[in-house]
Amino acid sequence: MSLLGHVHQLSEVIGPRGSTTEGEAKASDYVQRQLSALGLRPERQLVLSATSAYAPFILASGASLLGLLLFWQPQPVGAAAACIIGVTAFASTLLELTFTSNPLRWVIPTGWGNNVSAVVPAAMQDAKRPPVLITAHLDTHRTPLLFSSPGWRRIFRTIMPAGLAGMAALNVLFGAGIFSNDQALRQIALIPGTVVAVIFLLMLQAAASPFTNGANDNASGVAVTLALVERLTRQPLQHRDVIVVFTACEEVGAYGADTFMSAHRRNLRGAIHLVIDHVGGLRGRDFGPSIIRSERFLRRVECDPRLVQIAESVARAQPELRATVRDFDLAYSELSVGAKHGLRSLGIIGLTPEGDLPNWHVRDDVIANINEATLERTVEFAWCLLRAIDVEEMG
Numbered sequence: 514m515s516l517l518g519h520v521h522q523l524s525e526v527i528g529p530r531g532s533t534t535e536g537e538a539k540a541s542d543y544v545q546r547q548l549s550a551l552g553l554r555p556e557r558q559l560v561l562s563a564t565s566a567y568a569p570f571i572l573a574s575g576a577s578l579l580g581l582l583l584f585w586q587p588q589p590v591g592a593a594a595a596c597i598i599g600v601t602a603f604a605s606t607l608l609e610l611t612f613t614s615n616p617l618r619w620v621i622p623t624g625w626g627n628n629v630s631a632v633v634p635a636a637m638q639d640a641k642r643p644p645v646l647i648t649a650h651l652d653t654h655r656t657p658l659l660f661s662s663p664g665w666r667r668i669f670r671t672i673m674p675a676g677l678a679g680m681a682a683l684n685v686l687f688g689a690g691i692f693s694n695d696q697a698l699r700q701i702a703l704i705p706g707t708v709v710a711v712i713f714l715l716m717l718q719a720a721a722s723p724f725t726n727g728a729n730d731n732a733s734g735v736a737v738t739l740a741l742v743e744r745l746t747r748q749p750l751q752h753r754d755v756i757v758v759f760t761a762c763e764e765v766g767a768y769g770a771d772t773f774m775s776a777h778r779r780n781l782r783g784a785i786h787l788v789i790d791h792v793g794g795l796r797g798r799d800f801g802p803s804i805i806r807s808e809r810f811l812r813r814v815e816c817d818p819r820l821v822q823i824a825e826s827v828a829r830a831q832p833e834l835r836a837t838v839r840d841f842d843l844a845y846s847e848l849s850v851g852a853k854h855g856l857r858s859l860g861i862i863g864l865t866p867e868g869d870l871p872n873w874h875v876r877d878d879v880i881a882n883i884n885e886a887t888l889e890r891t892v893e894f895a896w897c898l899l900r901a902i903d904v905e906e907m908g
């Protein structure tokens with residue numbers, strides 16, 4: 514099957530693949546059949562996941578607003594209750610943003626997804642080094658207003674700091690309200706309260722918007738990874754097993770990658786982790802893959818410096834692949850999860866020369882907007898990178 518053939522099957526024939534939905538399950542079945550056809554023995558792993566990326570933030574901002582309501586009730590009992598609720602919501606949000614279990618996850622709706630993985634063993638089994646893990650997610654995101662235009666995307670970038678600042682300001686005022694009955698405190702609280710209320714409404718809208726077809730995000734990465742597996746079955750690495758995982762439930766907080774890495778902690782000690790996500794480019798624009806040196810969501814996560822060096826030298830040796838090295842500041846990817854598990858992570862993500870993600874979480878994320886040349890360059894680049902990693906000792 515060609516690269517675009519896989520993208521067609523996933524994004525058109527199966528279509529939207531929301532986390533924990535029927536569509537995602539069909540995508541898991543699809544990659545499982547593809548791996549079996551290559552003579553591998555794919556394994557499925559159940560993933561318990563949130564069903565919505567936005568539910569935790571609806572709950573947290575809603576709790577903060579409930580705090581504001583209590584703050585306007587007779588004091589100091591109202592302020593004390595507001596403070597407890599507000600601080601719990603704030604702390605839970607910080608944990609949620611670093612993919613860590615927290616009270617919000619105890620109450621939001623959950624469902625099941627399926628990771629599908631396979632191993633292509635190293636040619637030389639006796640002098641083996643830690644494996645290479647490749648992850649590419651199967652699921653697709655929704656189409657929130659916040660992603661719908663460059664203007665809205667600018668607002669999206671301010672949402673997280675604004676929301677955290679609004680919740681923190683409310684908590685300070687709630688705390689002060691326990692000791693003071695000053696009416697001015699209640700009135701000032703309406704300002705951060707308004708910010709939190711706007712975010713609450715935007716999160717509700719996001720949670721109700723339809724899913725994308727996900728041709729670029731991430732049928733492209735799945736297609737590239739399947740092409741790499743096909744090559745590896747004919748020509749495995751010498752020193753490292755390559756484990757590929759087609760992950761479920763990335764778009765709601767990277768649950769699939771986290772579940773896999775938790776379950777395979779021992780095998781993955783010292784492993785190299787490549788994330789292949791959103792690599793379909795943009796029809797009409799001719800660029801290559803981006804090597805992600807670091808990514809910033811709540812905090813900056815650095816990729817493995819030695820891996821970045823190797824990737825840079827591959828890019829220099831093959832300028833026709835148009836690979837560039839960049840920092841990624843828009844969102845999280847699975848590389849944050851790899852780094853959390855102590856893996857040596859590196860991301861391959863197809864940013865435009867301006868540093869944008871083409872057709873990100875919008876209805877236009879369809880196969881007609883994919884650039885086949887970018888897909889092919891990404892396969893070639895990733896293949897050369899795997900070969901280059903194979904000849905390195907890397908400690």
Ligand SMILES: [Zn+2]
Pocket residue numbers: 650730731790791
């Ligand atoms: Zn993605």
